[in-house]
Amino acid sequence: MPASRRGSGAFTLPSGQVLAIHTRTQDEEDLPHATKKTMADHLRKYESLFTLTPQRMRMIVEAFKETLEIGLEKHGQIVPMIPTYVFGWPTGQETGEFLAVDLGGTNLRVCLVTLQGDGKFEVTQSKYRLTEEQKQGDGQDLFDFCASCLKTFIDSNFEEGSLQPNELLPLGFTFSYPCTQERIDQGTLIRWTKGFGAANTEGRDVAEMFRESLRKKALLMQTFQNVPVELTAIINDTTGTLIASAYVNPKTRVAVIFGTGCNAAYMERIGSIPKIKHLGLDDGAEMAINCEWGAFDSFVHEHLPRTKYDVTIDESSNKPGEQAFEKLISGRYLGEILRLVICELIDDGVLFLGQNTYKIEIPYALDTAFLSLMESDPTEELLMIIGIFTHFFALETTLAERQFFRALAKLVGRRAARLSACGIAAIVSKMGYLEDGCAVGADGSLYNKYPSFPDRVHEGLQDIFGDKGKRVLFLRTFVGSANNDEDSERQGYLHTCLNTRGSRL
Ligand code: GLC
Numbered sequence: 001m002p003a004s005r006r007g008s009g010a011f012t013l014p015s016g017q018v019l020a021i022h023t024r025t026q027d028e029e030d031l032p033h034a035t036k037k038t039m040a041d042h043l044r045k046y047e048s049l050f051t052l053t054p055q056r057m058r059m060i061v062e063a064f065k066e067t068l069e070i071g072l073e074k075h076g077q078i079v080p081m082i083p084t085y086v087f088g089w090p091t092g093q094e095t096g097e098f099l100a101v102d103l104g105g106t107n108l109r110v111c112l113v114t115l116q117g118d119g120k121f122e123v124t125q126s127k128y129r130l131t132e133e134q135k136q137g138d139g140q141d142l143f144d145f146c147a148s149c150l151k152t153f154i155d156s157n158f159e160e161g162s163l164q165p166n167e168l169l170p171l172g173f174t175f176s177y178p179c180t181q182e183r184i185d186q187g188t189l190i191r192w193t194k195g196f197g198a199a200n201t202e203g204r205d206v207a208e209m210f211r212e213s214l215r216k217k218a219l220l221m222q223t224f225q226n227v228p229v230e231l232t233a234i235i236n237d238t239t240g241t242l243i244a245s246a247y248v249n250p251k252t253r254v255a256v257i258f259g260t261g262c263n264a265a266y267m268e269r270i271g272s273i274p275k276i277k278h279l280g281l282d283d284g285a286e287m288a289i290n291c292e293w294g295a296f297d298s299f300v301h302e303h304l305p306r307t308k309y310d311v312t313i314d315e316s317s318n319k320p321g322e323q324a325f326e327k328l329i330s331g332r333y334l335g336e337i338l339r340l341v342i343c344e345l346i347d348d349g350v351l352f353l354g355q356n357t358y359k360i361e362i363p364y365a366l367d368t369a370f371l372s373l374m375e376s377d378p379t380e381e382l383l384m385i386i387g388i389f390t391h392f393f394a395l396e397t398t399l400a401e402r403q404f405f406r407a408l409a410k411l412v413g414r415r416a417a418r419l420s421a422c423g424i425a426a427i428v429s430k431m432g433y434l435e436d437g438c439a440v441g442a443d444g445s446l447y448n449k450y451p452s453f454p455d456r457v458h459e460g461l462q463d464i465f466g467d468k469g470k471r472v473l474f475l476r477t478f479v480g481s482a483n484n485d486e487d488s489e490r491q492g493y494l495h496t497c498l499n500t501r502g503s504r505l
Contacts, residue, residue: 011047020102039404042350044069046341049307050411052418056305060419061464063303064426067296072289073274074394079295083276084239085184086288089267090247093117099229101146102174104237105260105332106130108146119248126153139201144328147213150229163228165479171229175206175238178292183290187234189413193294194261194332197318203389236290237443238265241457243288243474245441245475252439252475254427259444260451261323262330264291293423294326304328304419309340316363325423329416331368339366342405352395359393371409372450382406414456416446421460428472429465437471448476467492 071081095117102109111125128149134142139440150171163169177196179187186207190471192198201209211231242265254266270276271283281287297304299321306314306328312367313336314320314327327333343361345351359365376385382402389395389402395404428434446453454474 015079034340039400042345043404045406046408046411050415052305052415055417057422057425057460057464060303060422061429064180064293064296064422065430068291068293068426068430071291072268072272075275078298078300080178080180080190080290080292081273082178082180082236082290083273084235084265084288084290085181085233086243088241089250090243092119092250094245094247099150099169099171099173101150101171102176102237103142103146104174104176105196108149110149112157113151114344124157135196135198137198137208139204140213141196142198142201143206143210143213144216147217150214151217153226154278168228169228170232172233172235173207173210173231174237174240175234176257176263177206178290178295179206179234179236181234183235184233184235185231191322192318193319193323194330195318203233207231214328225335234477236263236265236269238263239288239290241428241443242266242443245439249439249441249475250435251473252441253433254424254438255441256420256424256445256447257444258442258446260330260332261294262326262420262444262446264295264423264427265289266291266431291423291427294323294330296325296423298322305415307337309337309344312340319449325419328402329419331444333368334371334412334416334446335366335368336364338405338408339364342366351401355379355395357395360395365393368446369449371413372453374406375413376451377406410452413450413453417453417456418460418463421457421464424457424472425461425464428461434468434471435467437473439473439475441475458479 060229067077067079068081071077071079072331093163094227095115098115100109100111100113100366102111106129108128109125110128111123114122126149134145165278165442175187177193178190180190182373186205189202189204189206191202214231216231237259238255238257241257243254245252245255254264256262256264265288269283269424270281270287273287273289301324304324306324310328313333314324317327339360342351346357346361357390373380373387373388381399385402385405386397389397424440427436442454442457454476458469458474461472463469465472
């Protein structure tokens with residue numbers, strides 16, 4: 001076998017002209033061998049790589065359960081099982097006005113939520129896309145940006161004089177990264193996840209960093225109000241979703257985020273959290289636990305079925321070894337897994353012979369949203385897939401190739417959903433929720449926008465638990481709301497507010 005080389009490239013000549021080249025990665029005599037294999041043959045190979053049997057899933061569930069228990073027993077474990085200091089469930093009757101800032105994996109959102117009681121609420125919000133510089137720059141600058149956005153939001157949503165002099169609006173900060181907490185209004189960042197790498201932040205209290213940015217803003221700005229807020233709660237998106245889902249459906253027991261990252265929270269009896277026994281809290285009371293399950297199997301890699309594509313993603317990430325579970329599941333990585341398979345077939349001389357493939361060879365060029373578009377292409381000719389490849393990658397495809405891409409997308413998406421089911425099953429089984437059934441609050445772009453994802457998670461639960469798996473129901477949006485993004489975002493803000501309120505009781 002000749003050594004495999006990338007097939008294409010583009011160079012800028014000193015004259016400014018761009019020269020595109022394509023080099024065959026196989027010697028001429030190898031070509032017939034490479035093309036003899038049909039796409040269906042190739043697909044079979046990937047099927048066996050990406051398919052998870054029910055038996056394998058049950059093994060993963062057992063290992064997961066043990067990991068969750070260890071995290072509750074001892075501090076500093078790989079899956080940290082973080083006590084959140086959010087005590088118990090909401091009643092659904094909470095009322096009031098609250099501000100929330102949500103620093104997620106992709107966007108920053110600022111909003112004002114009015115809780116109206118009876119599970120009803122209203123939201124006004126602004127959304128800002130985070131740049132790569134903000135994600136990788138200095139941490140304090142990132143919080144300065146949050147403070148600026150908040151300031152702009154307050155100025156445009158509160159009329160002059162509408163706040164009493166010295167009145168402080170309670171602010172909840174949804175910070176969706178692993179933080180250890182000693183109180184609800186404090187959180188020390190354990191490590192960045194989801195590709196963030198802002199300097200001078202890991203190991204520091206991010207609530208205090210944000211307060212510092214708010215203070216600076218107050219000194220700098222001389223408009224009608226400074227930044228009249230008091231940061232009263234810092235919470236993870238999963239914890240928030242747990243509380244928000246319970247606000248509308250009291251059967252909620254678990255919450256999962258399937259977005260840029262993947263993680264879960266649930267409510268634990270304090271007596272079952274040995275590592276906080278020294279605090280002398282009431283054993284019978286309950287506290288939400290932010291599992292940070294994305295870290296499951298990190299570093300050791302002994303339980304999860306990693307392919308060489310997963311290994312490549314891990315090794316070329318800014319955090320090799322970390323977030324092993326998340327890297328197989330979340331929206332940040334699924335498109336990249338598919339892209340790596342495609343690149344392998346380009347290298348092997350199977351795909352796009354004679355075409356310039358440089359666009360698809362750019363890391364992370366294939367967004368996870370394309371997977372869901374490919375899967376939901378309703379046309380016989382797979383016109384949507386033609387569009388994706390010609391428009392974004394300047395590549396022509398045959399029908400057989402398009403069918404192959406669609407099937408591949410299914411394999412990658414299905415594996416992600418079934419692995420997620422393993423995590424949910426571990427919590428459900430550990431907590432004994434199967435007999436009576438329970439509701440799982442779910443949110444995130446993957447869950448809301450990838451059409452077959454929810455069904456596949458559900459199917460995975462039935463493969464693990466048999467028919468009883470049907471007793472685990474998923475809640476995507478609020479009762480009476482249409483299933484759309486706006487509702488999902490509305491839910492996001494509601495959760496932060498409920499926790500902000502909780503901290504003030
Ligand atoms: C990552 C973060 C976690 C968050 C999840 C979903 O896993 O570490 O805190 O809940 O993404 O946003």
